[in-house]
Amino acid sequence: MKLLEQRILEDGVMEGEDVLKVDSFLNHQMDVGLFAEMGKEWARLFADDHVTKILTxxxxxxxxxxxxxxxxxxxxxxxxxxxxxNIAGEVYSAQVESFTHGRVYDIIVSKKFLGPGDRVLLIDDFLANGAALQGLIKLVRDSGATLVGAGIAVEKAFQPGGDLIRSMGVRVESLARIKAMSSKGITFCD
Known part of the structure; x- marks a missing residue:
């Protein structure tokens, strides 16, 4: 998605060769107009999948x-x-190691909100090593729901997460796929 790629080039801040800060428009201060365009693109990509729930x-x-x-x-x-x-009753849970925070979390979802009748689209801001998505995938599979795929805003294609998640048979639609980050700047996958 050229609009997102352009925004990354204009307003993204690299810290080293593996950290990209997009907090001015994506994950701290949020550009809702940009989100709307991203949403339209995922709606187009997953139009035939009969999504009943978004999970993040x-x-x-x-x-x-x-x-x-x-x-x-x-x-x-x-x-x-x-x-x-305020989460009472039974939950699905999975462990997730956070690349950003450098710690392990137990993530949970109440069983009353996710079940076999659901067709789930995962949405997340970044895909790097794939730990968060693996945890979300486990929650969906444990619930018996159908996983239709994952919509990712920014995929660091030079890190293993995208290949890992795809090798699990999950459809991943990333709107900006970064091939490399270096002192020369950011390059995107074709």
Whole structure:
């Protein structure tokens, strides 16, 4: 998606050769107009998949997922990183190692919101090593729901996550796939 790629080039900030900060428009301050265009693209890509639910992980994916859900006319469910008092009853859970935070989380989703009748589209802001998506995939599979695929805003194609998730048989549609980040700048996959 050229619009997202252009925004990354204009406003993204590289920190080394593996960290890309897009907090001015994607995952801290949010450009909802850009999210709407992203949502339209995923709605086009997954139009025939009869999505009934959008699933993401807190916190950065929630804003994007909400806008995408509007395109599909379905609810958003987000996996929480900590069990809270307002999640009562049984939950699906998975462990996720966060690349960004350098720690392991137990993510949870209430069983009352995810089940065999659901057709789930995963949405997230980044795909690097694939740990967050693996956790979300486990939640969907444990619930008996159908996983239709994953919509990713920015995939670092030079890291192993995309290949790993695709090798699991999951359809991944990334709107910006970064081939390399170096002192020369960012290059995108063709």
């Amino acid at each position: 992980i807190e916190a950065s994916g929630i804003g994007i997922a909400c806008v995408v859900a509007q395109q599909f006319g379905v609810p958003v469910l987000f996996a929480k990183k900590n069990k809270t008092k």
